[in-house]
Amino acid sequence: MKSIAKIILSLLLSGMALPAMASLKVFTCEPEWAALATELGGERISAYSATTARQDPHHIEARPSLIAKVRNADLLICSGAELETGWLPLLLRQAGNARVMPGQAGFIEAAALVQRLEIPTHVDRSMGDVHAGGNPHVHLDPRNIAIVGRALTQRLIALDPDGASYYQQRQTDFSKRWQQAITRWQQQAAPLKGARVLVHHKDWVYLFNWLGIVTAGTLEPKPGLPTTAGHLVNLKQQLQKSPARMIIHAAYQSDRAAQRLSQLSGMPVVELPYTVGGADKTDDLFGLFDVTLQKLLGAK
Ligand SMILES: [Zn+2]
Numbered sequence: 271m272k273s274i275a276k277i278i279l280s281l282l283l284s285g286m287a288l289p290a291m292a293s294l295k296v297f298t299c300e301p302e303w304a305a306l307a308t309e310l311g312g313e314r315i316s317a318y319s320a321t322t323a324r325q326d327p328h329h330i331e332a333r334p335s336l337i338a339k340v341r342n343a344d345l346l347i348c349s350g351a352e353l354e355t356g357w358l359p360l361l362l363r364q365a366g367n368a369r370v371m372p373g374q375a376g377f378i379e380a381a382a383l384v385q386r387l388e389i390p391t392h393v394d395r396s397m398g399d400v401h402a403g404g405n406p407h408v409h410l411d412p413r414n415i416a417i418v419g420r421a422l423t424q425r426l427i428a429l430d431p432d433g434a435s436y437y438q439q440r441q442t443d444f445s446k447r448w449q450q451a452i453t454r455w456q457q458q459a460a461p462l463k464g465a466r467v468l469v470h471h472k473d474w475v476y477l478f479n480w481l482g483i484v485t486a487g488t489l490e491p492k493p494g495l496p497t498t499a500g501h502l503v504n505l506k507q508q509l510q511k512s513p514a515r516m517i518i519h520a521a522y523q524s525d526r527a528a529q530r531l532s533q534l535s536g537m538p539v540v541e542l543p544y545t546v547g548g549a550d551k552t553d554d555l556f557g558l559f560d561v562t563l564q565k566l567l568g569a570k
Pocket of ligand 1 (some may be wrong): 328406471473
């Protein structure tokens with residue numbers, strides 16, 4: 271058996287056993303876009319994500335292995351709106367791959383395709399690490415996933431015209447299943463409407479906007495800054511006046527500040543996956559939203 275596996279492996283490595291398809295290499299900044307590319311591109315693409323659900327997408331290191339991935343990519347998909355401003359420009363510069371530069375067919379900025387929330391009227395340093403292009407965490411509204419998915423299909427067809435009917439068929443199939451899931455999620459989430467929820471960072475504005483959840487405060491005193499003891503005391507006082515249902519944080523964030531406020535206030539802490547792979551049963555985008563809603567609804 272071992273030798274058969276070896277032969278198969280060597281065939282795979284030599285490219286002989288690979289179907290003529292599997293042609294497009296898709297580099298994504300975050301796991302949600304790799305999952306979407308896989309839904310729509312199927313066997314004709316291979317998707318790679320620069321970050322996992324346990325990594326803070328605002329801050330990663332522009333490692334040489336990532337530069338090599340960008341150099342070989344046919345298509346790049348990132349959230350944009352400055353989410354990756356600390357590392358993506360460096361990767362692009364070092365990779366020197368003209369096909370995936372901004373403005374090219376091989377570059378997709380998801381946030382540029384959807385209606386962005388929280389676009390500041392002005393930005394200055396006193397505001398902390400604020401995203402000047404509006405909130406970049408667009409994927410947690412599944413309607414945005416649908417919009418980005420349609421654009422992605424068009425790009426896949428432009429870059430790999432031989433696969434046009436394959437991509438179109440997958441788009442139709444995904445879109446049908448996704449719309450059905452959105453309807454189901456909206457029904458399930460009805461009890462969350464109007465709920466006040468305290469968040470670590472404002473990763474959740476698109477999710478909350480979609481479901482009618484209210485942000486009751488943030489553990490970060492300003493975007494991107496660590497919480498302080500004084501800020502937690504202020505939050506506790508605010509919560510006494512207008513209580514909230516829970517404190518949430520993403521799988522990529524430490525729960526220390528959330529646990530501290532929970533001790534002060536008695537509110538439950540809920541860790542949400544934030545993206546694909548951030549919790550059990552979140553191997554794809556459907557699982558991501560299923561689990562996110564289960565966790566929000568189960569908080570006590
Ligand atoms: Zn952010």
